[in-house]
Amino acid sequence: MAGIGFRLQKIMKRQTYFAFLQAYLYAALISSGPLVLSIVSLSALGMAVAVFNAPEMSLFYTSVTFIYSTSMILTGSVQLVLVRCAADADFGGKRELLWPLICRFMAVVVPLQILFDGWFFFFCTETTMVFRISCVILGVQVGMMWLLSGLLTAMKSYNRVIASFAVGYAASCGFGYLMFRVMGPEWMMGGFAAGHFLLILLLLICIRRETPDAKEAVETLSVPAAMTTYRLVALCGLVYNIGIWSDKFLFWWFGEGRIQVNGLLYAMPLHDQAVYFGFLSIMPGMAIFLLKFETEFSIHYKQFFDDVIGKAPLARLEEDRGNMVKSLHQEMLLLVKYQGAVTILLLAVSEKIMPALGLGALQTGVFQVVLLGSFLLVLFLTFLTVLFYLDERGSALICCGVFAGTNIVVTGASIYFGEQWYGVGYVAAGMAGLLAGSYFSEKHLKELLFVTFTGQPMYPEVSPQQEELPPE
Secondary structure, rough: OOOHHHHHHHHHHOOOOOHHHEEEEEEEHHHHOOOOOHHHHHHHHHHHOOOOOOOOHHHHHHHHHHHHHHHHHHHHHHHHHHHHHHHHHHOOOOOOOOOOHHHHHHHHHHHHHHHHHHHHHHHHOOHHHHHHHHHHHHHHHHHHHHHHHHHHHHHOHHHHHHHHHHHHHHHHHHHHHHHHOOOOOEEEEEEEEHHHHHHHHHHHHHHHOOOOOOOOOOOOOHHHHHHHHHHHHHHHHHHHHHHHHHHHHHHHOOOOOEEEEEOOOOEEEEHHHHHHHHHHHHHHHHHHHHHHHHHHHHHHHHHHHHHHHOOOOOOHHHHHHHHHHHHHHHHHHHHHHHHHHHHHHHHHHHHHHHHHHOOOOHHHHHHHHHHHHHHHHHHHHHHHHHHHHOOOHHHHHHHHHHHHHHHHHHHHHHHOHHHHHHOOHHHHHHHHHHHHHHHHHHHHOOHHHHHHHHHHOOHHHHHHHHHHHOOO
């Protein structure tokens, strides 16, 4: 994301209030756009359920939520490996590999989504054939959307990307409502999927415009080879998304107040809406993360390895390492100040704005707890990014495991102890992940020089041809 951050900082050089507002708005939408727009859509659908008060609307809303959550878990590992492969190709000056890469990975995700969503909606629900087929189609499209959004790092035309998401989601809601009115409730999912088809098409056009054609035949890693090579990265993507959604599934299946919508589709109205609104609070922190941390830290990171390759003196390398540590501390302080201010402001006004959105006292309490959890999540993601920069995949996986495990255990305990503890699992998971991430980040940055040089081979590799040469 640093490349986009550099381009957005050029906007800020105009030194006007509008330029600053424009840059931060772009950063917020690009860094958290797919997730935020998804949550906005789910929140709007949830409000529509309350307004129409129809069983069909509840089924539609619950099905969309289930598709989004399960597709994030199913494709999380594939998406992260794709981003890593794309980053490697871009770093090596081989951007022509990006299009073959996305095609190969989509060829894996599409059958995976068809198999899972087909099994669930055809065997675990009792709905019409039209609705089931529409759910499977939407599941495939959402899985593709997560992959394509992962390649936003390669996009220079962020205006076109943002417009694609805005048009796609507006079309989804508009087509869904139109089909609901014209064809009936069972066709509403089909209309929603039609809007997502437009979104996928627009994103594919964006990516294709930004990837050059190969001048000759190119070879890319197969998906199985890539998943094997970056297996720890793949596990990070899987475990992290399990951590994000595990508390929701626990509330849907075991929470007091859950409702059975259809078959194995459950909902938790007292919990879901408040959580989705709480997630939206991460936008300011993600904007700062993209504009400040990703750009500043990446500059010092690149300088360090340029100096290593250039055989700079030890004092210079130590200075580069110190700049990386200083940058991390400064940007973390900036995140705490600004994201903390947003969190405190929303906590202060939550008792006034939540009833206006149709949410009760219990949901307001859950919303306040989720605000704290989202604040901690942004900080955790920053340290997790540092570990990925340093290629410390094992430590990153441990942090994701701590995050997911804490959320599962504490959420299970909160369900047992009652409604006053709802949402605490998310906060505890964010805090545990933050502590683990900060520990490993500081540890690896401190040992960076030692690891960089001791990790190199003591002797250059000898090719078989060199071994056959007679001694001089």
